[in-house]
Amino acid sequence: MATITLRNLVKAYGNVEVIHGIDLDIADGEFVVFVGPSGCGKSTTLRMIAGLEEVTGGEIRIGDRLVNDVDPKGRNIAMVFQNYAIYPHLTVRQNIAFGLYTSPLSRAEKDARVTDAAQMLGLTPLLDRRPSALSGGQRQRVAMGRAMVRDPAAFLFDEPLSNLDAQLRAQMRIEIKRLHSRLGTTIAYVTHDQVEAMTMADRIVVMKDGHILQAGAPMEIYENP
Ligand code: ADP
Numbered sequence: 001m002a003t004i005t006l007r008n009l010v011k012a013y014g015n016v017e018v019i020h021g022i023d024l025d026i027a028d029g030e031f032v033v034f035v036g037p038s039g040c041g042k043s044t045t046l047r048m049i050a051g052l053e054e055v056t057g058g059e060i061r062i063g064d065r066l067v068n069d070v071d072p073k074g075r076n077i078a079m080v081f082q083n084y085a086i087y088p089h090l091t092v093r094q095n096i097a098f099g100l101y102t103s104p105l106s107r108a109e110k111d112a113r114v115t116d117a118a119q120m121l122g123l124t125p126l127l128d129r130r131p132s133a134l135s136g137g138q139r140q141r142v143a144m145g146r147a148m149v150r151d152p153a154a155f156l157f158d159e160p161l162s163n164l165d166a167q168l169r170a171q172m173r174i175e176i177k178r179l180h181s182r183l184g185t186t187i188a189y190v191t192h193d194q195v196e197a198m199t200m201a202d203r204i205v206v207m208k209d210g211h212i213l214q215a216g217a218p219m220e221i222y223e224n225p
């Protein structure tokens with residue numbers, strides 16, 4: 001688990017600045033949801049935290065550690081994307097275990113982590129299936145399982161539910177919340193879905209044009225839009 005600290009964070013593509021000096025403190029175990037119009041910089045911010053985009057200016061800290069120059073693997077952070085990126089030729093068990101592919105853990109420890117993750121995500125009866133025999137929500141859970149077994153300091157979710165139908169989205173919202181309360185892992189979550197933000201966030205960060213417009217508990221944001 002870890003805090004995530006952004007200090008005067010800037011991102012430019014070429015000479016076009018798209019993130020204009022963001023300051024934000026995400027507490028250990030906090031569930032922060034980024035919202036705002038398309039193109040406002042939510043995804044770029046998340047990708048910089050993950051180490052998938054270079055930082056143009058400012059600082060990113062995970063815990064006490066300055067990670068500006070640390071590659072994604074060194075950050076101990078897990079990303080979950082909307083197009084779940086699971087492997088069709090592998091079973092659910094193998095897909096989850098893939099998160100530990102290069103890990104130095106013992107075989108027994110890896111197996112135990114896969115078993116625990118599957119249990120927590122309700123995937124135990126499906127461990128020997130291939131993705132083609134799963135629903136969209138189940139596939140999304142496999143992707144989460146693969147991220148979970150790495151025991152990350154934080155999860156970053158970029159519109160993880162936008163490919164799912166309304167009913168599955170509702171179900172997955174509950175499951176992700178439940179997972180958060182069990183694991184207590186810090187979460188930064190990007191969505192354009194109002195309901196997702198309102199129901200899942202400890203704190204909502206509203207972005208606009210590469211700035212943070214407002215940050216507060218869902219009720220504060222709701223009452224002072
Ligand atoms: P959001 O996630 O809020 O929709 P993004 O973070 O994807 O917004 O984009 C923020 C801004 O950065 C947009 O103006 C977008 O066009 C621009 N942008 C994103 N990725 C790139 C890129 N690889 N090259 C140039 N501009 C980009």
Ligand code: ADP
Pocket residue numbers: 073077078079080098099100101102103146147
């Ligand atoms: P390497 O990428 O060199 O194989 P890693 O230990 O960093 O070594 O990663 C093992 C594998 O787990 C990588 O291929 C990585 O892409 C994968 N992986 C699966 N799910 C995730 C996730 N949610 N976040 C980060 N890595 C993941």
